[in-house]
Amino acid sequence: MEKFIQRVNQQLEQWDEWLSAQTILLAVSGGVDSSVLLDVIVRINTQLDEPKRLIVGHFDHNLRQTSQADATFVQQLAQRYDLIYYTHRWSNPASKNVEANARDARYAFFAEIIEREAVDVLMTGHHLNDLAETVMMRMIRGTSLRGVRGIEPNYRRLLMTDEQRAVHVQMMRPFLKVSKETIQSYAQERGLQFVEDETNLEDKFLRNRVRQRLLPIFMEENPNFLENMLALQEQLQASYRVHYASYLQEEPMLLMYSQQYKWVLYVPAFSELGMDKRRVYLTLFFEERLVEDIPTYTREAIDRIDQLIVNDRLPNSTFQLSEGWVARREYDFIYIHPQETRDMEQPDLNIHINQLNHWHKLSEDELIGLFDERYFSTAELLEMPYMIRLYLQPHQLRGFYLRHRNEGDRLELNDGNGNLFHKKVSRFMIDQKIPMSEREQLWLLCDKNHEVISVIGHIASRHYRNRHPHAQSYVFLYRKLED
Incomplete structure (x- = not known):
């Protein structure tokens, strides 16, 4: 006792x-x-x-x-x-x-x-x-x-x-x-x-x-069956924790959440995963994220999501995921949302830069990040294909995000003589003869006030470009992964 x-x-x-x-x-x-x-x-x-x-x-x-x-x-x-x-x-x-x-x-x-x-x-x-x-x-x-x-x-x-x-x-x-x-x-x-x-x-x-x-x-x-069951359970719990920790590290590159459109899976990032890892991650997504919206699911649901990811012959398709919920693939994205929103337009996806001095994966071959300028040497910065120097105060560090263009987007520019003016992003693209097929794919850097700071890879506005006694120098960097 x-x-x-x-x-x-x-x-x-x-x-x-x-x-x-x-x-x-x-x-x-x-x-x-x-x-x-x-x-x-x-x-x-x-x-x-x-x-x-x-x-x-x-x-x-x-x-x-x-x-x-x-x-x-x-x-x-x-x-x-x-x-x-x-x-x-x-x-x-x-x-x-x-x-x-x-x-x-x-x-x-x-x-x-x-x-x-x-x-x-x-x-x-x-x-x-x-x-x-x-x-x-x-x-x-x-x-x-x-x-x-x-x-x-x-x-x-x-x-x-x-x-x-x-x-x-x-x-x-x-x-x-x-x-x-x-x-x-x-x-x-x-x-x-x-x-x-x-x-x-x-x-x-x-x-x-x-x-x-x-x-x-x-x-x-086996009289030791209960002890064997306990040992197995402890191993399974440890294994699950390891898998889940690994998933959490990669989750920002795999999916996004929209309050209006619910869950958005990024197909290229999932496609890079091996089959076993991809299916484990999909299961974890269902278990740890989607469970609030879809408490019960079937193995067939994971199979069909997996097929949407790997089958490029059907880049646009929809299926019933569960009662009241559908999964819809549109090119590089899979949208999981209530059935009544299936006919709504494709949502505007925001990729938030929520960590300083860290590369965020924009696509399968593109990286972006906001860094303290001292994080890199001058030689390293000169080798970056696209860089914007921003002078930011501590309260301005948060809230930057990337999205595709919206109707009416404008840039605040300098005419070279110190005069500021605004130009529509759409007019800039026309002037630069950017092909129509590329315009919807370009990324815009915005701040928490939703001001357009840059058309990535092309031009930057005048926001945060002037020195301030309480501001520190940061660099927004964009680069492509080498083949």
């Missing part, structure tokens, strides 16, 4: 979020897992130099006749430990998709407590058997890179209250490396009281069928 306490305490001490937390909300159903969690955390807390504030939260799902008795039991349990407690009864239980709806309602209740009590950590009694059951259920139903990772022991989570107010909390599951058998043994040795949920024996829930039928078969074949 003491060994179990020590093991859980060692796990908690590895988490900085636990060490810094002041208020802990314990999700207590009254079952053996959460009752043991409550007892263990209370015992660990009493040994701390600065004990944390513990709160008990119980959600009555109102799905069985004995649920109100469970709520009373948890209330008495919290009082026995002299803890603050909250209980809530689900007034209108769902009749369909019960598990998912119950989970959403439960976490909305927890979100209310978190907001009211300034909770730092929400702790649950999920254990190693739960992990194995969850992974097996997801594999049966169909899952993804993210889903097959199972349950994470410690992570930041966003919850929504019933009034749709967002709250952040640290989720902790300190029993995730502990088997159900170990938890039951602790409860028996401590003489802990708990309630039994009779619905855990019913066959109508997939989790119960996995727990009662499938998991025992695997355990019989």
